[in-house]
Amino acid sequence: MVRRIHAESNGSAGARTIEQISSDRKLPISRYRAGKMMKQLRLQSCQLPKHNYKKALQEHIGNYILGYYSQVRPHQFNGGKTPNKAEQIYWLNCSNDVAKFT
Template sequence: MFSIHRSSYKYWSGRPKAINSDFVELCSEVKAAYRISNGSAGARTIAEIVTAKGIPLSRYRASKLMKNLGLVSCQLPKHAYKKATQEHVEVANKLDRQFAVTEPNQVWCGDVTYVWVGRAGLI
């Protein structure tokens, strides 16, 4: 068509592209934002972090950069508390489940109840 051989075009199109310093800086900012979030930030959050630093970045471009850099957002699971295998009693059981008392102020008992309100537990 333009008197260019197909093999020449394939060779030209497969050549390494010139490295753009802005692209390298943007990739390093995306990696830094990912590291700051301990790997939990997705494309939206990374775009917000990088944009807050003064470098404009859309979430779509952040998604493409994350894919090229091999960064995947991983949410850490909640901490699973171990169940105690043995009961650790620090105070002796003086009442021994004898709740019938003859006079007031002989025995005092209490109970701790946690009421979960949102993310905070109230006693």
């Protein structure tokens, strides 16, 4: 029974969990007995690690966004000009005496 409960939990059930599950099934075993039986059967509980996203994915997302909104790709907002070209035109048409006081 201990082996079956352990297998049903995919190897993550320890002595206390086996005690609780066996009590729920109306076949109570103390946690000490469950621990001894696990030792005799050479069963160990191990928890699966949490899934972590790789940090490189964040860089890929940034590269995708920057590539999609490229500086050399024409935009409708700029009258069909690229952002770089629209900025150059803006600064050429801008007055240089912005901060002059008279």
